[in-house]
Amino acid sequence: MRVIAGKYRGKILSAFRGYDIRPTSDRVKESLFQILSARLPGARILDLFAGSGALGIEALSRGADEAVFNDSSRESLAVLKKNLLSVKEEQKVLMLDFRACLKAVTGEFDLIFADPPYKENYTQEILSLTAEEGLLREGGLVIVESEREETAHAGWEIADVRNYGRTKIYMFERIRP
Secondary structure, rough: OEEOOOOOOOEEOOOOOOOOOOOOOHHHHHHHHHHHHOOOOOOEEEEEOOOHHHHHHHHHOOOOOOOEEEOOOOOHHHHHHHHHHHHOOOOOOOOOOHHHHHHHOOEEEEEEOOOOOOOOOHHHHHHHHHHHHHOOOEEEEEEEEOOOOOOOOOOEEEEEEEOOOOOEEEEEEEEEO
């Protein structure tokens, strides 16, 4: 696993061992960040299920100003902190359930990355809590990685969807009154 582009381009990131871990592939990450490239300079990012931090670190590498990283696993946070040290980034790191995180963070984000375990179906909760807490700037996106078919949820529209084999990337945008 590596940083694809930007100031940390080519930097190898620490990864997890085992079969239960499913990091975003370099191919999916490269395609996603090509789509998001114009949104990244100066952006504020929330990496909700951060794992190794690869998505948030890629965003920082490509010009995001701030990334808040969250994961509920000690093992994930250990790998994440090691990766942040390797790219010399000091960013906020939280160890909370995603629900608690969405209630605890403050301010608005330009992009919220949500890459939950594929076996879980958290999209509705993520979108509902994001809206309730007012966490997304106007024009911002909640980006959900999933293997299941997602639909638009109340108050949200699917701005874009991309398929990469079993992986699907959904970009949700708030419908403003």
